Amino acid sequence: MSPVFVLVGPPGSGKSTIAAKLAERLGVPHHDTDTAIEADAGKPISDIFVDHGEEHFRRLERAAIVDALKDDQIVVSVGGGAILDPDTRADLAGQTVIFLDVSLGEAVKRVGLGVARPLLLGNVRTQLRNLMEARRPLYVEVAKLIVLTDNRTPDSIADEILEHLG
Numbered sequence: 001m002s003p004v005f006v007l008v009g010p011p012g013s014g015k016s017t018i019a020a021k022l023a024e025r026l027g028v029p030h031h032d033t034d035t036a037i038e039a040d041a042g043k044p045i046s047d048i049f050v051d052h053g054e055e056h057f058r059r060l061e062r063a064a065i066v067d068a069l070k071d072d073q074i075v076v077s078v079g080g081g082a083i084l085d086p087d088t089r090a091d092l093a094g095q096t097v098i099f100l101d102v103s104l105g106e107a108v109k110r111v112g113l114g115v116a117r118p119l120l121l122g123n124v125r126t127q128l129r130n131l132m133e134a135r136r137p138l139y140v141e142v143a144k145l146i147v148l149t150d151n152r153t154p155d156s157i158a159d160e161i162l163e164h165l166g
């Protein structure tokens with residue numbers, strides 16, 4: 001047994017939002033690894049990056065993913081960079097993974113200029129473009145289903161996922 005779905009994709013693709021919707025529809029818990037990391041650390045992800053650096057965050061993220069994948073009958077959303085870890089990609093090979101795809105323009109609009117995503121500080125559009133290009137093959141590698149989310153409501157995206165994989 002394992003999670004029902006694991007959602008991957010770049011920041012702003014809607015992983016946390018759509019995972020919550022899917023969990024609600026299925027009547028199962030939603031587990032967001034970023035939320036779990038923040039709860040354990042007692043501080044927001046932006047502070048974890050500032051206080052301890054990205055490498056430290058990636059170690060916490062790896063542990064949070066191992067933890068999440070132990071649970072049955074939950075919907076998991078991970079952070080956009082989770083698939084950078086080869087062990088995580090290997091673990092995801094046996095899971096029902098959905099890659100939420102999004103265009104650069106739409107992702108920029110959705111993430112805005114907030115400080116919540118430390119990797120995007122500075123020129124959000126350039127940072128996002130670089131990381132989307134570099135990570136795209138990794139999202140594709142782990143995905144069982146790819147869903148383009150541009151110009152679609154979270155409800156219609158959840159509908160499509162449940163139609164294909166429900």
Ligand SMILES: Nc1ncnc2c1ncn2[C@@H]1O[C@H](COP(=O)(O)OP(=O)(O)O)[C@@H](O)[C@H]1O
Pocket residue numbers: 009010011012013014015016017018077110111149152153154157
């Ligand atoms: N399909 C969508 N259409 C419009 N806005 C969306 C959609 N999905 C998510 N959002 C909004 O985009 C922002 C980022 O969503 P979030 O779920 O946090 O993405 P992720 O976890 O992939 O970074 C949130 O403000 C959310 O409400």
Ligand SMILES: O=C(O)C1=C[C@@H](OP(=O)(O)O)[C@@H](O)[C@H](O)C1
Pocket residue numbers: 009010011012015016034045078079080081082116117118119
């Ligand atoms: O892309 C990344 O490396 C990150 C994405 C964030 O999650 P979302 O993809 O949910 O924004 C969060 O895990 C952290 O800021 C790092």
Ligand SMILES: [Mg+2]
Pocket residue numbers: 015016034077078079
């Ligand atoms: Mg998220």
